[in-house]
Amino acid sequence: MLDSLFEFIEASPSPFHAAAAAVDRLTAVGFAEAGRSESWSELDVARGFVVRDGGTVVAVRAGAAVDPERLRFSVIGAHTDSPNLRLRPQPDSSALGYRQLGVEVYGGVLLNSWLDRDLGLSGRVEVRHTDGSEAGGDPATGSRTVLWRCDRALLRVPQLAIHLDREANDGLKLDRQQHMTPVWGLGEPSATGFREFLADELAVEPHAVLAWDVMAHDLTPPARIGRDSEMYAAARIDNLASCHAAVEALACLDSPADNTAAVIVLFDHEEIGSDSATGAGSPLLADALERIAQSLDAGREQYLRAVARSLCVSADGAHAVHPNYPERHEPQHLPLLNGGPVIKTNVNVRYATDARTHARFVAACDAADVPHQVYSHRGNLPCGSTIGPITASRLGMSVVDVGSPMLSMHSARELGGSDDPAMLTAALEAFLAES
Ligand code: ZN
Numbered sequence: 001m002l003d004s005l006f007e008f009i010e011a012s013p014s015p016f017h018a019a020a021a022a023v024d025r026l027t028a029v030g031f032a033e034a035g036r037s038e039s040w041s042e043l044d045v046a047r048g049f050v051v052r053d054g055g056t057v058v059a060v061r062a063g064a065a066v067d068p069e070r071l072r073f074s075v076i077g078a079h080t081d082s083p084n085l086r087l088r089p090q091p092d093s094s095a096l097g098y099r100q101l102g103v104e105v106y107g108g109v110l111l112n113s114w115l116d117r118d119l120g121l122s123g124r125v126e127v128r129h130t131d132g133s134e135a136g137g138d139p140a141t142g143s144r145t146v147l148w149r150c151d152r153a154l155l156r157v158p159q160l161a162i163h164l165d166r167e168a169n170d171g172l173k174l175d176r177q178q179h180m181t182p183v184w185g186l187g188e189p190s191a192t193g194f195r196e197f198l199a200d201e202l203a204v205e206p207h208a209v210l211a212w213d214v215m216a217h218d219l220t221p222p223a224r225i226g227r228d229s230e231m232y233a234a235a236r237i238d239n240l241a242s243c244h245a246a247v248e249a250l251a252c253l254d255s256p257a258d259n260t261a262a263v264i265v266l267f268d269h270e271e272i273g274s275d276s277a278t279g280a281g282s283p284l285l286a287d288a289l290e291r292i293a294q295s296l297d298a299g300r301e302q303y304l305r306a307v308a309r310s311l312c313v314s315a316d317g318a319h320a321v322h323p324n325y326p327e328r329h330e331p332q333h334l335p336l337l338n339g340g341p342v343i344k345t346n347v348n349v350r351y352a353t354d355a356r357t358h359a360r361f362v363a364a365c366d367a368a369d370v371p372h373q374v375y376s377h378r379g380n381l382p383c384g385s386t387i388g389p390i391t392a393s394r395l396g397m398s399v400v401d402v403g404s405p406m407l408s409m410h411s412a413r414e415l416g417g418s419d420d421p422a423m424l425t426a427a428l429e430a431f432l433a434e435s
Contacts (some may be wrong), residue, residue, distance in 0.1 A: 001248075002232060006222040008244040009234050013149055013217035015055025015080035015268045018240060020147060022057045022080075022247045022266055026050045028250045031059060036284075045261065045295050048250075051288070054124075055080045055268030056278035056290045058232075061249075063085075063256040068298035070259040073289055074432050075397070077280070077387050078242035079270030082235070083410045085114060085157075085180065086215040087121070092193035099185035099328065101155065101194060105356035106215065106263065107271030111174040113411035114216075115159040119182065122149035123214035127204055140274050142211050146202060155182035155216055176211035182216065218412045227399035230418055231337060237319035237406055237414040239270070241421055246315060249428035261292055262432040270316075270387050280387035287396050311360055311432055312399045314352060314388030315424065318342035320405035320417075333376040335405040337417030340371035341424050344386075344401040350377070352388035357400035361431070368430035372421040395410035 013020035018148040027033055030268075031048040034040055043049045048061035057080070085103040093100050093148040105111070126143040130175035157180055162168055174180065198214075246264040256262040265288070269279035278284060293303035321334035335342045341360055365372040378382040388401040404420040 002224070002418055002429050004248065005241060005244045005421045006232075006234065008247075009222055009240050012080070012236065012240055013120065013365050014124070014213075015217055016124045016147055016213070017122060017149065018080040018243060019052045019055050019057045019268075021267065022059070022243065023050050023052050025247050025251055026059050027378065031061070031237040038292050040191060041296050044326060045292065047097050047154060053284070054278050056284065057266045058263065058284060058285065059250055060233065060261055060263045060288075060292050061253065061256060062261040062292075062296060063258040065258040066261070066296045067259055068293075068296060068302045071261065071293060071296060071298050071302060072259060073261050073292075073306060073312075073397075074256065074262050074434070075263045075265065075285075075289075075310065075312040076315060076428055076432070077265045077312055077391055078178060078246050078269065078315045079239045079267045080243055081107070081268050081271050082240070083109040083271050084117075084217065084412075085182070087194070087212065089211070092189070093181075094187075094189040097186060097363055098183045099187060099189070099258060100181045101358050102181060103216065105180065108410050110408075110411045111180060112172055113175070113408075113413065114180070117156065117412055118153035118217050118219045119155040119157075119216040120149065120151045121214055121220075122217055123131040123212060124148065125198060125202065125212045125214070126210040127202060128208040128210050141210075142146040142250055148198070148203060148214070151219060153219055154354055155184050157182045220413065224418060225415065227235075230417055232418050233413055233415050235413055236297045237416050239407050240314075240334045241317070241406075241416060242315035242424070245421060245425040245428050249426045249432055252428060253432050256432060257434065261296065263289065263292070267387055274390050280390040281394070285391065285393070287395070289395070307395060307397050310397050311357060312388075312391050312395075312397050313361060313428065314391060314399050314401045314403070315428065316386040316388075316403045317409050317414075318344055318403040319408045320407055321408065322407055328378065330376050333374060335373040335375055337405050337407070338416075338419040339373045339405060339417070340420070341365060341402050341427050342373045342375045342405050344375045344403065346377060348383070349392075350383040350391050351401035352386075352392040352399035353401050354398070357398050360361050361400045361402055361427070364431035364434060365427045367421075367434065368426035370426050372427070
């Protein structure tokens with residue numbers, strides 16, 4: 001399972017690549033691929049289908065027999081995006097003999113973790129049609145979307161030498177505008193900037209490169225860590241580990257129970273608050289579920305009743321106890337790496353878990369024969385959140401927030417337990433299979 005997660009993380013330097021990797025995995029086991037703007041009415045929901053829009057994916061497979069009167073959804077939600085550095089639309093600058101690319105900070109980045117790393121670039125590029133006939137293009141914009149990645153060490157954000165900042169170890173101050181601009185070359189400004197570089201990479205003319213959503217990624221491959229390889233380190237564990245577990249749970253499921261539509265949704269834009277056309281704050285999931293219900297011959301009233309008897313497992317990274325900072329944790333809630341999936345609770349609904357949904361996920365862990373742990377945030381620290389409460393309030397659906405324990409959340413390179421990915425996957429599969 002860990003090798004499969006490593007492959008998924010390496011295939012997914014950007015949310016767009018993560019969404020494509022999820023589609024590839026599901027179509028390889030027989031799911032059909034459909035578009036959000038196409039009709040879904042002719043699709044075979046029992047065979048399964050998957051829909052991708054940018055960095056977001058929805059996939060569904062229904063049990064062999066579905067009575068619209070008794071329909072329910074078993075939903076797993078996760079997110080494809082991770083905090084990182086993203087290229088500005090006019091990124092080129094040069095000063096003091098260096099050429100640099102301007103970036104914006106995306107999400108809650110641990111800025112220091114991006115210093116002194118060899119960085120590649122990836123994302124999606126809008127390329128102008130040259131002959132007006134290319135497949136997959138958008139006639140409205142006259143362009144097509146190309147997924148692009150470059151795994152060469154292109155960028156680096158160099159740290160200031162200790163001799164020039166003697167206080168660096170007493171609290172490093174990093175200004176997002178001033179200190180995080182990567183260098184990507186030496187020399188004077190020239191006519192060939194990032195656009196020309198990208199054009200070369202894509203084998204098109206520079207004027208054909210219309211726009212991009214491009215971001216930096218650390219080039220260090222995932223690795224097993226520790227005396228007995230009990231841990232693993234990788235970029236984007238939050239939240240590709242949950243995306244991978246969700247995809248594997250759906251791909252490996254024999255068949256959902258009768259009357260159950262097993263759904264996974266991998267949202268983009270969780271790290272910046274989910275308010276976007278493809279984020280958890282959008283109507284995307286509610287619309288998808290209603291359309292799935294229609295494909296299963298359920299009317300509007302039957303759909304709304306199905307939502308009322310459904311459950312969503314919101315899967316996202318959980319904080320394992322940190323051995324060097326025990327005072328940052330609630331003393332009675334100290335999740336351990338390799339301790340199994342963590343159920344996250346918060347009475348102010350930063351996590352959407354309640355007693356009933358908590359119990360449902362415990363039952364899934366028991367059915368999968370994996371242990372579970374419980375997290376509650378320290379009272380004198382603000383608690384993070386997930387797509388869980390957003391999904392619950394958008395849909396009026398019961399939600400449980402869970403995730404694998406991890407350290408270094410939002411670092412460019414995070415740390416997890418080697419056994420946890422298989423345990424989370426098994427618990428999610430048991431949840432999708434339950435009747
Ligand atoms: Zn997350």
